[in-house]
């Protein structure tokens with residue numbers, strides 16, 4: 151029996167029936183609703199906001215949260231499969247879901263009061279309230295401990311000043327989870343659109359994640375009520391805990407992008423006749439294609455085990471770093487090689503390889519750069535902090 155070219159070790163057999171059903175549902179959405187429009191959306195630098203109600207109706211926002219808050223009660227492997235299938239369409243669509251679910255709904259769920267959960271989570275699951283996550287500042291995203299944005303208690307309010315940069319969903323968002331220094335360490339605040347002194351400005355001229363909104367956020371004496379402070383965490387572990395959730399999803403997502411590129415390059419090189427035979431009949435093309443399949447297979451095995459560890463409650467952040475580093479590197483190398491196998495045709499958005507390659511430049515940078523994750527693994531091995 152022939153092996154599946156994009157699942158040579160049959161990792162699908164490691165999935166439960168429910169997990170497969172989740173994967174199939176999201177795959178259908180990507181095939182039918184994302185792929186027909188995404189090339190143009192990327193060209194036009196437009197986030198396809200019209201897809202949000204459908205994404206919500208499929209239960210993809212806060213999918214792992216309990217049903218009482220509008221979540222789907224799914225496990226982590228299912229969440230990973232959602233990310234993989236969405237990113238097979240485009241990293242920008244997966245980014246939207248990652249930010250909403252892991253960076254905005256998760257901190258409200260994990261660090262918020264019952265009242266805050268009831269107030270925001272169900273409408274976020276319905277896609278009616280959109281969130282963004284403000285951690286990075288212009289002077290150095292890799293080192294968030296040096297953040298300058300600060301909040302000072304004034305009566306029953308907090309007064310917020312500072313700015314954030316590179317914020318996914320910034321101009322779309324109804325609420326921003328903003329991390330700020332206080333006299334009591336770093337704390338998280340839910341800043342609402344329309345609060346006086348809060349502004350978002352979209353970052354233009356991006357050559358990557360063009361089908362995603364990226365913004366700067368500005369806070370000029372914004373008065374945030376105490377009821378909007380997330381009370382159950384203090385210190386950098388608050389935002390870093392959210393990043394672990396989102397980075398976990400990103401270990402799966404790029405596998406989808408890599409599969410999309412391999413699929414395209416495989417079909418193209420079988421049909422492209424040069425020097426009297428298909429490009430796919432040359433040894434150099436087969437070496438490249440085989441190497442891509444090898445790297446995808448290793449990534450697939452890695453994320454299933456990572457997901458099982460997460461569901462067992464034993465996943466360590468260093469394990470997420472290893473997989474985020476490996477799988478982003480795997481996918482960007484594959485996207486670039488597929489672009490090459492397509493020759494000149496590979497440079498337009500009529501084909502997906504260049505779009506994925508450009509998107510992956512962001513994916514390998516955000517949520518911790520490749521170097522940051524390498525240094526996390528290095529620290530684990532040596533016991534020496536080299537940051």
Ligand code: TGC
Pocket residue numbers: 244245246248249283285286291292293294295318385386387388390391392393394396467516517518519522526537
């Ligand atoms: P350190 O000072 O040692 O630790 C502080 C506290 O945090 C805890 N901790 C973690 N907790 C959960 N998950 C993790 N991954 C954690 N890493 C550390 C730690 O135990 C400690 O707790 P406590 O109780 O002792 O206070 O901090 P560190 O030395 O580990 O951190 C250094 C470094 C460089 C790893 C960290 O600063 C870092 O990860 N920098 C990169 C920043 C980053 O990734 N920013 C991403 C911004 S958000 C984004 O990019 C969204 S894009 C989304 C999209 O569009 O899809």
Ligand code: FAD
Pocket residue numbers: 249282283284285286287288289290291292293315316317318319359364512515516517518519520521522525536537
């Ligand atoms: P820097 O931290 O300035 O890094 C510059 C270079 O220095 C990198 O190559 C880095 O690897 C290297 N470096 C860093 N530390 C070391 C070291 N110790 N040793 C050697 N080299 C080192 N942030 C948010 O908060 N919310 C979001 O929603 C969000 N969305 C994003 C969307 C996009 C499209 C992009 C591009 C970014 C987004 N980010 C977001 C920001 C992202 O997390 C940061 O870009 C990332 O953490 C890196 O920070 P930086 O850009 O300031 O680079």
